[in-house]
Amino acid sequence: MKTLTILKTTITVLFFQHTFSQETKKETAPPQYTIENCVNHFEIEKATKTKVGYQYWFADKDFTQENTLKMSIVEPGKSTHAPHHHVEEEFFYILEGTAEFYLDGNTKTAGPNTSFYCPSNMEHGIKNVGNTDLKYLVIKKDLR
Incomplete structure (x- = not known):
């Protein structure tokens, strides 16, 4: 029993x-994926205002389950945040303007059609060193 x-x-x-x-x-x-929610056209009215410009999420990890795609627009002389590191690897792709990339103590200045790769846990940052807005894409894979 x-x-x-x-x-x-x-x-x-x-x-x-x-x-x-x-x-x-x-x-x-x-989410249920449809042609309507899988095509996303940038509209400044839907962008989020930040202290240094705007950001626009084309796709976040809640939509894709692990990847994010964001466009950042940064005013001249500013950066979104100080150099930092995180577990996710990250790509930046410059669309417009002049960026200074920081990676592990070194910097490189570049313009449109340039990418910058940040390996996992490496200190990195990006700032606008030009006279016009810096517009770039941020592609990140969530490793959690």
Whole structure:
């Protein structure tokens, strides 16, 4: 009789664990992808104002499950933040303006059609060193 009670308890626990697991998966399920939500055209009215310009998310990790695509627009002489590091690797792609890239103690100045790769956990940063707005894409893969 004791074995039967233990078996019933074990089955009940497993059932609830499975049910909870399924509910959790439903909450984190990817969105339904359609042509409407997979095509995203930049509109300044939908951009978020920052202290140094604007940012516009074409796709965030909640939409793609692991990748993000953002455009940053930074005013002359400013940067979005000080050099930093994080676990995610990151690409910057310059669309307009002049950027100074910082990577692990070194800098490089570049203009449009230039990319900058930041490996995981390396200190990096980007700032506008030109006379016009700096416009660049940030592509990041979430490694969590």
